[in-house]
Amino acid sequence: MNDEKRFELYEKLYFHEVEAREKISSRLQIPLALLLSITSVYALLVKGVSFENGSFWNLCFGGVFLISLGFFITSLSYFVRSFYGHTYEFIPSALTTENYRNQLIETYSAYSECDELVKRHFNDYLFRYYNECSSANTAVNDKRSEFLHKCNTYLILTALPLATAFLIFTLSGIDKNTIEKEYKVQISKPIELNSHKSPLKINGNFDVTTLEVDFSADLKELLNERKAKTFNATATADTTTKENP
Incomplete structure (x- = not known):
């Protein structure tokens, strides 16, 4: 593979990793919506469950609820790690690149092969940035993809015990709304x-x-x-x- 083809390869890799960065950010929207939905279900269960009787179903509910909550916290941690704390590398701006090219022209203007020297060193400049930036971005995207995959995996594990806890909550009679209550009557008029x-x-x-x-x-x-x-x-x-x- 000659230098020209290698240059094209690293250029494509660089823009591929930049595009992958945006795709990963878009994929994070789905687990974010699921995490918020599961949080609402947790709030509903905690608000509605009654532990006054301390029955067998209360213990079953508490056990599967804590298991689901553990998976949920793990999934949330991987989501945060996939979403935040990553730095990407980019090639210099167009103004910086053009200033470097003008410096090359001034440096080799006294040489007879000025155009060839400027072209070669300028290509080396771009090749170096494409190589370094694409390599760094590949490592970041691989790490983010791994965290996102683990986030989705633990989301599935969260849903299984959560569904069980919801069934126990609904069918076993530990819902506060299904328990007979004693009402206090206050007479304020003669x-x-x-x-x-x-x-x-x-x-x-x-x-x-x-x-x-x-x-x-x-x-x-x-x-x-x-x-x-x-x-x-x-x-x-x-x-x-x-x-x-």
Whole structure:
């Protein structure tokens, strides 16, 4: 292979690795969407599960949930490593390259073979950058592709126990929405107790576990009447006893 073909080869390799960089970035969008979706499922399960009973299904749910969470964290770490922390090498800008070419012309302007020398050294300049940059970018893209592959692998492993945990959550009755609840009723307005003989009205409110009652005048009067009747009956009985010893 002559120098011209080698130059074309390294040039193609350089642009191939630059294009692969963009493809890998596009491929990262799919696992990102899956990671966000799985995070939403985790939030739903954690918010809805009830561990009050401590039943066998609670233990099963907690076990598969933790396994899935471990795989999820591993997948997330590989995603971050594939997405961030990589440096690519690029050939100098067009202005820098053109300035170097002008320097070559000034350097070899006194030689009779100026054009040939400028062309040869300029090609060597480009060849060196294509070679070094493509080699460095190949190593970076290979590493990113490996991390992305492991990220997808652990995403699949995450989904299996997560699906099991979701089935346990749905069918075993550990969902908070399916458990019978005790409701606390707070009475904040006056309550009325009606009797067919003598209507009574009680004004009061509940404070924690204590009922504070504000007796109305009708109720007080009724209680006083009952006390008076009881006192009269007791006095009558005592008088009868004295008259008939």
